[in-house]
Amino acid sequence: xxxxxxxxxxxxxVPVEAIGLLAxxxxxxxxxxxxxxxxxxxxxxxYIGEDAPALLSSDRNHPEVKARxxxxxxxxxxxxxxxxxxxxxxxxxxxxxxxxxxxxxxTHDSLRRYLxxxxxxxxxxxxxxxxxxxxxxxxxxxxxxxxxxxxAEDALEHPFNIDDIAETLLNKLGNRIPVILxxxxxxxxxxxEEQLAQWEERKAEEKDRDSCLDxxxxxQPALALTxxxxxRVTAAGLPVELxxxxxxxxxxxxxxxxxxxxxxxxxxxxDTVRRAEKDILAGRRGEDVAVExxxxxxxxxxxxxxxxxxxxxxxEPGVGGSKTQKIxxxxxxxxxxxEDEAEDSDQPKSA
Numbered sequence: 001x002x003x004x005x006x007x008x009x010x011x012x013x014v015p016v017e018a019i020g021l022l023a024x025x026x027x028x029x030x031x032x033x034x035x036x037x038x039x040x041x042x043x044x045x046x047y048i049g050e051d052a053p054a055l056l057s058s059d060r061n062h063p064e065v066k067a068r069x070x071x072x073x074x075x076x077x078x079x080x081x082x083x084x085x086x087x088x089x090x091x092x093x094x095x096x097x098x099x100x101x102x103x104x105x106x107t108h109d110s111l112r113r114y115l116x117x118x119x120x121x122x123x124x125x126x127x128x129x130x131x132x133x134x135x136x137x138x139x140x141x142x143x144x145x146x147x148x149x150x151x152a153e154d155a156l157e158h159p160f161n162i163d164d165i166a167e168t169l170l171n172k173l174g175n176r177i178p179v180i181l182x183x184x185x186x187x188x189x190x191x192x193e194e195q196l197a198q199w200e201e202r203k204a205e206e207k208d209r210d211s212c213l214d215x216x217x218x219x220q221p222a223l224a225l226t227x228x229x230x231x232r233v234t235a236a237g238l239p240v241e242l243x244x245x246x247x248x249x250x251x252x253x254x255x256x257x258x259x260x261x262x263x264x265x266x267x268x269x270x271d272t273v274r275r276a277e278k279d280i281l282a283g284r285r286g287e288d289v290a291v292e293x294x295x296x297x298x299x300x301x302x303x304x305x306x307x308x309x310x311x312x313x314x315x316e317p318g319v320g321g322s323k324t325q326k327i328x329x330x331x332x333x334x335x336x337x338x339e340d341e342a343e344d345s346d347q348p349k350s351a
Contacts, residue, residue: 001053003068005077008058009087011036018076021054029057029064090162093146097154108151115144176202211274212236218270222263223250229266233273237301242310244269272310277301279309 004018011032014022026043028036037043046055046064055073057065069075096103122137149162174181176199179190190198209215212232218225226247234240246265252258280301 001051001068001071001073002055003065003073003075004054004056005060005065005075006032006056006058007078007084011058013078015076015078018054021076022056024054025052026054026056027052028055029059029062031059031062032056089142089146093143093150097147097150103147106147106151108148111144111147111151115141115148118144172206175206211277213270213273216270218267222259222266226250226262226266229270229273237303238273238306239303242306276306276309280305283309 002018002021004014004021006012006014008031022040022043024042026040027046027048028040028043029046037045040056043056044052046057051068055064055068059065060069098104118137118140122134122141125134125137145165146162149160149165153159153161177195179198180195212235213229216225216228216232220228230243230247233243244265246262247269250258250262283305
């Protein structure tokens with residue numbers, strides 16, 4: 001006696017080992033699609049006639065399935081595939097979006113506070129080292145991805161779904177590290193330094209940014225924003241001495257507003273950087289060449305160019321309060337990913 005178990009999502013995908021049994025005396029349980037039963041000319045429902053040598057089902061908990069397994073029947077089933085539960089999660093999110101009163105009215109904007117909140121909670125879970133907490137918080141972040149993907153399906157303009165997101169990710173990874181992910185990829189053929197350099201080079205080619213600050217979300221916490229901006233400009237070759245002192249050392253005044261002051265200072269600095277970049281491009285371009293025809297590679301800016309064009313940018317001194325506590329830019333709150341802005345809203349907390 002044999003029990004053939006198939007995936008309820010793909011009931012027609014039968015293990016090779018069971019194919020021969022489908023042509024013989026076979027019974028099937030009632031939850032299987034009718035169209036599947038029609039293709040099995042010798043099959044009959046489980047409750048008709050005597051027990052057949054083989055039983056086809058997609059429900060391991062079906063009474064007849066359990067009875068036969070308990071009696072010692074051989075079980076044939078496809079091996080579990082990694083990622084199957086992700087498909088279940090996508091289906092659950094679809095049901096919630098379709099039938100849930102709260103889920104049905106949410107937008108990308110209304111969910112932004114949860115994405116930020118869950119990111120911080122995940123950061124804390126990583127820091128504590130609690131595996132159970134980490135697994136739970138990763139699930140909460142995954143929920144945000146699934147939720148936004150499902151909302152995007154309903155968009156009147158430029159809709160996309162979770163598969164489009166996955167395809168975009170796969171294409172990005174394939175382009176960023178082709179030596180490893182390409183056909184016949186071999187991780188031994190590339191060093192860590194080469195991989196990192198290739199990643200940054202390909203990323204720059206993809207983004208085609210006009211400024212080293214493109215893609216930095218300005219709505220993240222001021223200290224995290226400052227850290228991100230300083231990382232970008234120093235990577236672009238900006239000499240440290242051009243960075244205002246109030247961005248390198250933050251002063252906390254009990255009677256002041258350090259968050260908004262730092263944000264104002266860093267936003268002003270970002271404007272200064274962008275003006276300098278435009279001036280650098282203009283300096284590289286001949287007077288008789290139109291801006292539209294400029295092909296200068298702004299990523300390659302020397303310290304001398306920064307220095308020369310920085311002096312032409314009007315600057316205003318930063319404002320600082322009395323020093324009661326000093327926080328360096330390295331002592332930052334968890335950063336928010338590039339190109340993903342997040343800020344609070346007044347919606348109720350989700351799962």
